Each structure stands twice: as structure tokens, then as C-alpha cells.
Amino acid sequence: MRAMLLVIGVVAVALVLLGLLLEAARWLIVIGAIAFVVLFVLAFVRGRQSTRPSHRR
Incomplete structure (x- = not known):
């Protein structure tokens, strides 16, 4: 469960950073x-x- 939350957090941060870069x-x-x-x-x-x-002049 903890690993799944960590993966979801990392993906969310990556998507936010990608959106900011775009x-x-x-x-x-x-x-x-x-x-x-x-x-x-x-x-x-x-x-x-x-x-x-x-x-x-």
C-alpha cells in the first residue's frame, strides 16, 4: 500500500512538472x-x- 502511494505521488509530481514546463x-x-x-x-x-x-544643419 505504501509503495503504491509513493508511485502515485511520484507520477502526480511528474505530471505537474511536465505541465509547468509545457x-x-x-x-x-x-x-x-x-x-x-x-x-x-x-x-x-x-x-x-x-x-x-x-x-x-
């Missing part, structure tokens, strides 16, 4: 996608600025 991976993918979009927009804006003639 949730963290999903959020990392979301944050990475947002960072990629921001990087792309900034590169596009800076590229457009560098092609314009600069008006220096």
Missing part, C-alpha cells in the same frame, strides 16, 4: 514571436530612415 515553453514561444515581430518592425523603420536623405 506552459513555460508556450509562453516562451509567444514572447519570442512578439520579440521577432518588434525586431522586424524596427529593422524596417530604420531601413526606411537610412534611405531618406538626412537634413543636417
